[in-house]
Amino acid sequence: MTATGIQAGSEELVPGPDSAYDLVICHDDRIVFHDHYPSPAFRLRMCAQLLTASDVVLGAIDASAANEVHELYQSSSGQWESAPDSVVNAIAKLCRRWGVQVYVSTTRKKTEVPAALYSVITEYGPGQTIAEHFTSREARRASLIERADMFFSSRGSIPERVQADEQRLAALVGAFLMPATVLLTEAVLDEADGHYKPSGRPLPIL
Incomplete structure (x- = not known):
């Protein structure tokens, strides 16, 4: 089953630079993965990779089921860029047979300008x-905990x-995504030119 949430209040949210493209994978009605991507096409690629590799x-x-997903993904190559969500929907329907649910949603990114940014960069x-x-280290830490928690069979592990x-949380996430x-970075807003300036060197999480 694929649920696409593209509503912001009563107005339709039009995909664009201010949009984030979420992917949620559930097994037996429990969330096992949730992340967001810069485009629907990238979300599709990650969806196929997560389900097969x-x-x-x-x-x-x-292995047999993963091969079916891979074959469906490859056979839809003509839609990878033009209609990626249609491919996700087809993959989601296939995955129902194994008790796996795939959901996608489109949400609007926040537009307020904070004084400092605490970032997680995943390459x-x-x-x-x-x-x-x-906008705070605590918010970043909470997000890392939520992100890492989804890789465990039970919450609170x-x-x-x-x-x-x-730093350890980011290393844990990186280990699962190898x-x-x-990388964790920090930047402060330079009110003189309206740009964010790094407040220190980004450290790779090994």
């Missing part, structure tokens, strides 16, 4: 970078010492 739905989709490969920005340290690279 990761442990996100380990135990639900075996999946050349030209495939996702930047998440938060992350040790307290890891939850308290955002070979992706995760």
Whole structure:
């Protein structure tokens, strides 16, 4: 089943630069993965990769099922850029047989300008970078906890010492997303020119 949420109040949310494209994967009605991407096409690529070449739905989709998903994805190559959500929908229908639900949604990014940005940069490969920005370290840490928690079979499995340290949290997320690279950065708003300036060197999470 694919649910596409593209409503903002009573007005339709038109996809564009201010939009974020979310992907949610559930197994047995429990969320096992949730992330957001810069475009529907990128979301489709990650959806296919997560279902066929990761442990996100380990135990639900075996090698034979993963091959079916891969074949469906490859056979729809003509729609990867023109109608990626249609391909996601077809994959979602196929995955119902194994108790896996795939949901997509489009949400509007916040437009307010905070005094500082605390960011998580995930580099999946050349030209495939996702930047998440938060207005406080605590908000960033909470997001990292939520993101990492989805890779475990049960909530609350992350040790307290890891939850308290955002560097360790980012390292944990990076370990699950290998070979992706995760970086934490901070920037402050220069009111003179209206641009954000780095407040320190971004450190790669190894």
